[in-house]
Amino acid sequence: MELTRRLQPLLLVLLFSVAYSDNGARTPLLSVLQMQADDHIRFSSLVAGRSFVPIGSGRPSPNHVVKAKIGTPAQTLLMALDTSTDMTMVPCTGCIGCSSAATFAFAKSTTFKPLNCAAAQCKQVQNSNCLGTVCLMNMTYGASSIAANLAQDNITLATDSIHGYYFGCIQKAVGALVPPQGVLGLGRGSLSLISQSKSLYKSTFSYCLPSIKSTSFSGTLRLGPNGQPKNIKYTPLLTNPRRPSLYYVKLIGIKVGPKLVNIPPSAFALDKNNGAGTIIDSGTVFTRLVTPAYTAVRDEFRRRMGRHSVVSSLGGFDTCYTIPIGKQVPTMTFMFEGAELSMKQENFLIYGSAGGITCLAMSASPSMNVIASMQQQNHRILFDLKNLKIGISAERCS
Numbered sequence: 017m018e019l020t021r022r023l024q025p026l027l028l029v030l031l032f033s034v035a036y037s038d039n040g041a042r043t044p045l046l047s048v049l050q051m052q053a054d055d056h057i058r059f060s061s062l063v064a065g066r067s068f069v070p071i072g073s074g075r076p077s078p079n080h081v082v083k084a085k086i087g088t089p090a091q092t093l094l095m096a097l098d099t100s101t102d103m104t105m106v107p108c109t110g111c112i113g114c115s116s117a118a119t120f121a122f123a124k125s126t127t128f129k130p131l132n133c134a135a136a137q138c139k140q141v142q143n144s145n146c147l148g149t150v151c152l153m154n155m156t157y158g159a160s161s162i163a164a165n166l167a168q169d170n171i172t173l174a175t176d177s178i179h180g181y182y183f184g185c186i187q188k189a190v191g192a193l194v195p196p197q198g199v200l201g202l203g204r205g206s207l208s209l210i211s212q213s214k215s216l217y218k219s220t221f222s223y224c225l226p227s228i229k230s231t232s233f234s235g236t237l238r239l240g241p242n243g244q245p246k247n248i249k250y251t252p253l254l255t256n257p258r259r260p261s262l263y264y265v266k267l268i269g270i271k272v273g274p275k276l277v278n279i280p281p282s283a284f285a286l287d288k289n290n291g292a293g294t295i296i297d298s299g300t301v302f303t304r305l306v307t308p309a310y311t312a313v314r315d316e317f318r319r320r321m322g323r324h325s326v327v328s329s330l331g332g333f334d335t336c337y338t339i340p341i342g343k344q345v346p347t348m349t350f351m352f353e354g355a356e357l358s359m360k361q362e363n364f365l366i367y368g369s370a371g372g373i374t375c376l377a378m379s380a381s382p383s384m385n386v387i388a389s390m391q392q393q394n395h396r397i398l399f400d401l402k403n404l405k406i407g408i409s410a411e412r413c414s
């Protein structure tokens with residue numbers, strides 16, 4: 017994971033300068049976020065008994081964000097959704113190296129508590145150490161290394177406030193903090209949002225991620241069993257003891273157009289020794305497939321694109337077209353045991369601006385298959401940790 021994420025900042029700078037360079041009239045990010053989110057939050061709080069949190073794009077950074085309120089009185093911050101991270105991490109006021117304009121002014125919160133070294137939660141965190149009596153953690157996230165205080169404060173996502181929520185208050189970031197807003201940890205570990213809100217949300221949540229080009233908060237994070245779709249196909253949620261925080265699923269095949277691509281089963285196998293297998297992840301942007309799977313999918317894709325000329329590569333992508341492409345693009349389907357993810361062009365092609373370049377937005381991975389956020393856009397993904405299953409259905413939310 018760390019390895020694949022580390023590639024992203026480089027790729028993204030490249031791709032986003034391509035994808036958005038023509039788009040001169042962009043509305044300032046924050047004002048749009050405020051307008052749209054205020055509306056949605058007002059609406060969602062009217063729907064009694066449901067905890068729906070609007071999801072928007074973290075543009076210009078290519079992640080998906082929600083608005084969260086932290087502290088007393090509450091301060092509103094954007095946080096990126098990350099199903100592969102347990103610990104929620106927030107850039108705190110005074111942070112050295114954080115790029116975020118908005119930081120959490122912890123000194124203004126009457127309910128903020130830095131955690132003591134002796135606290136059990138401090139011991140649960142890898143690489144924790146003490147600064148005086150304060151619990152400090154050092155970790156790498158994507159391309160950055162982070163130093164954070166483990167702390168507690170209230171957090172409110174929809175209408176419910178979780179009191180004494182454990183999170184990392186980021187003090188220092190070396191290398192670009194990706195995502196710049198901080199992270200809402202939706203993993204399976206004991207310090208994740210899902211574990212810390214178990215009595216409230218019963219280990220169940222779902223999301224529909226809108227397009228990362230979307231300017232409105234049209235996606236939703238639904239917390240708890242109420243308001244979840246009834247007609248949805250499930251695939252078993254698997255666990256790999258090597259990486260217990262990650263959501264593993266059983267990928268059994270990949271179709272390009274109607275054709276089931278010939279991929280050796282070993283490319284899908286779960287391996288307890290090295291963490292191999294297939295995960296669903298909202299914190300990685302582009303899908304990675306282990307080399308034999310990627311090569312087979314890419315070759316079938318290229319074959320179906322036929323007469324179009326392939327340019328060598330762009331960033332980390334090796335299948336790019338310089339002429340406009342359209343109808344001839346095949347669909348693509350990831351087939352899981354019991355469910356499938358049917359993808360449209362928007363889920364696997366990244367477009368350049370007018371006259372630009374279009375690339376197959378996937379690449380080879382040395383170890384693990386990662387079904388990433390772009391591939392999940394405009395689908396509802398339902399995580400039911402109690403019954404160990406993941407639901408997948410198409411849903412337009414951008």
Ligand SMILES: *[C@@H]1O[C@H](CO)[C@@H](O)[C@H](O)[C@H]1NC(C)=O
Pocket residue numbers: 087088089090127170177179180
């Ligand atoms: C935060 O939690 C405390 C209890 O620890 C509670 O008294 C207070 O009202 C909460 N504040 C908010 C803004 O929810």
Ligand SMILES: *[C@@H]1O[C@H](CO)[C@@H](O)[C@H](O)[C@H]1NC(C)=O
Pocket residue numbers: 145153154162163188
């Ligand atoms: C953790 O990060 C802090 C702040 O950058 C640094 O002072 C400390 O030496 C680091 N500790 C470890 C164990 O790396």
